[in-house]
Amino acid sequence: MSDTYGIAAARAQLGTLVRRAAISRERIALTDHGQVAAILINPEELADLEDSLALAQYRLEQANGTVVTVPHDDVIREAEGEARVSAA
Numbered sequence: 001m002s003d004t005y006g007i008a009a010a011r012a013q014l015g016t017l018v019r020r021a022a023i024s025r026e027r028i029a030l031t032d033h034g035q036v037a038a039i040l041i042n043p044e045e046l047a048d049l050e051d052s053l054a055l056a057q058y059r060l061e062q063a064n065g066t067v068v069t070v071p072h073d074d075v076i077r078e079a080e081g082e083a084r085v086s087a088a
Contacts, residue, residue, distance in 0.1 A: 002026040007037070 003026070010017055010030050020026045021040040028040040061067045 002028060004029040004031055006031050
């Protein structure tokens with residue numbers, strides 16, 4: 001984490017803190033009564049973290065043999081059915 005701000009201090013600088021998170025990809029902690037309550041983070045970095053988590057969960061399911069898959073033909077039927085409904 002780059003910096004930590006109490007909520008009251010962050011309120012006065014919110015625009016600046018948001019731009020720092022967005023542009024510099026800094027993580028900025030916001031505290032409430034000395035405890036971290038929220039983190040400002042660049043949305044692209046959040047998306048990267050979520051993608052990494054989803055991949056790790058998928059690999060864990062693979063390793064455990066619990067991956068739920070959908071047969072290709074079922075996906076095609078579903079997509080074609082939705083295309084017909086949309087065209088109607």
